[in-house]
Amino acid sequence: MSQHRLSARLRLAGMALVLSLLQACATTPRPALPAPPLMDEAFAPAPVLPSSQELLALSPAMRDFMEQAIQPKVRTHGSKEGLLKALYREGQLRLQYDAEKTRTAAETFADGRGNCLSLVLMTAAFAQELQLPVYFRSVLVDPQWTRSDSLIFQSGHVNLGLGTRLQERAFVGTVEAPVIVDFLPEEGPRSSRAVEVSSATITAMFYNNRAAEQLNAGDVRAAYWWARAAVMADPRFSAGFNTLAVLYRRQGRLDLAERVLELVLAQEAANEVALANMVVVLREARRTEDLARYEQRLAALRPVPPFKYFDDGREAMKRQDFRAADALFAQELARSANNHELHFWAALAKLALGQQERAARHLALAAQTSPTPGQQRIYEAKLHWLQTHARSKERMQ
Numbered sequence: 001m002s003q004h005r006l007s008a009r010l011r012l013a014g015m016a017l018v019l020s021l022l023q024a025c026a027t028t029p030r031p032a033l034p035a036p037p038l039m040d041e042a043f044a045p046a047p048v049l050p051s052s053q054e055l056l057a058l059s060p061a062m063r064d065f066m067e068q069a070i071q072p073k074v075r076t077h078g079s080k081e082g083l084l085k086a087l088y089r090e091g092q093l094r095l096q097y098d099a100e101k102t103r104t105a106a107e108t109f110a111d112g113r114g115n116c117l118s119l120v121l122m123t124a125a126f127a128q129e130l131q132l133p134v135y136f137r138s139v140l141v142d143p144q145w146t147r148s149d150s151l152i153f154q155s156g157h158v159n160l161g162l163g164t165r166l167q168e169r170a171f172v173g174t175v176e177a178p179v180i181v182d183f184l185p186e187e188g189p190r191s192s193r194a195v196e197v198s199s200a201t202i203t204a205m206f207y208n209n210r211a212a213e214q215l216n217a218g219d220v221r222a223a224y225w226w227a228r229a230a231v232m233a234d235p236r237f238s239a240g241f242n243t244l245a246v247l248y249r250r251q252g253r254l255d256l257a258e259r260v261l262e263l264v265l266a267q268e269a270a271n272e273v274a275l276a277n278m279v280v281v282l283r284e285a286r287r288t289e290d291l292a293r294y295e296q297r298l299a300a301l302r303p304v305p306p307f308k309y310f311d312d313g314r315e316a317m318k319r320q321d322f323r324a325a326d327a328l329f330a331q332e333l334a335r336s337a338n339n340h341e342l343h344f345w346a347a348l349a350k351l352a353l354g355q356q357e358r359a360a361r362h363l364a365l366a367a368q369t370s371p372t373p374g375q376q377r378i379y380e381a382k383l384h385w386l387q388t389h390a391r392s393k394e395r396m397q
Helices: 060-075 079-089 106-111 115-130 166-172 199-216 220-233 238-250 254-267 272-285 288-301 308-318 322-335 340-352 356-369 375-396
Strands: 006-012 017-021 136-150 152-164 177-186 196-197
Touching: 060 079, 060 106, 060 115, 079 115, 079 152, 079 177, 115 136, 115 152, 115 177, 115 199, 136 199, 166 177, 177 199, 177 375, 199 220, 199 238, 220 238, 238 272, 254 272, 272 288, 288 375, 308 322, 340 356, 340 375, 356 375
Parallel strands: 017 152
Antiparallel strands: 006 177, 136 152, 136 196, 152 177
């Protein structure tokens, strides 16, 4: 059975409700958003969350790896090349891409898996221990939409640079270019355009991801404290405010959700996530005039909502109109080709149409694009069954 492979690319730089994960930052600094309304008493007691320093802290096992695997290569190849050889180029850690949970540097190392932010944190932790300059980048890719139950997630991507930034090289007297280290599953989106983000933003991204994960798991209390930490870590990072608004709406506090979203939209009038969440809040509040105004603003930015064709395709499957479903799934895949659930349903439509080879291709893509190794194994088992069934039919003919 194949693993959910990770591509560490190294190059010389020469939801119903919607939650944002690793939302990209603008090229110019945004002003801090005003402090949002909080509900600390309702969610007390407050848990102890890891500090920004603890996100990058080396565990004893990481220090052992540093001494036994990294330092010998550093002595031979230099700090940057030695670090990258030990971590990725020679495959000693056998890391897997896993989007199920956002991990600290130590957790990523211990588990041998993580999403792009987790892997960035682990790499930065080792680099900082070697006193290498490190800077973080938000990669400008088209938003990737995923869905779980009633939540829709808009995901972005981060990577990191090791060494002196290109624009600083003339001032520090070095000609060595920095190395950009990028982590993506093999089928992930590719882009060379990125903007630098601060360590405070990276911390806020971590907290916001944890908040979204806890909210998706149904633990609203834990989600609140992670979301609160995100907006406190970096008040310029609007994704944390969006997550807080989603949480308030789930608690029935539509008034607080609206106030938080107004703070975002006052500074980011074209923020699709905030607009989509505002539409949900106003619809539940039955404020028809305000709802129509925000729906018009959202439609101007996004005429066809995420999963529109997918949902219509599933309705067509229920009616057993498999040709219509097949066409609708193809439309959704044209704008969201890396969604495992879409590929699975496309496989079902192809199978219903008697197109077994095409169904098998979609199941293989579902496995390749699945966010966790566990989900990948489920799709691979379905693909194995389909292939075995097809061979059995051939032998009987």
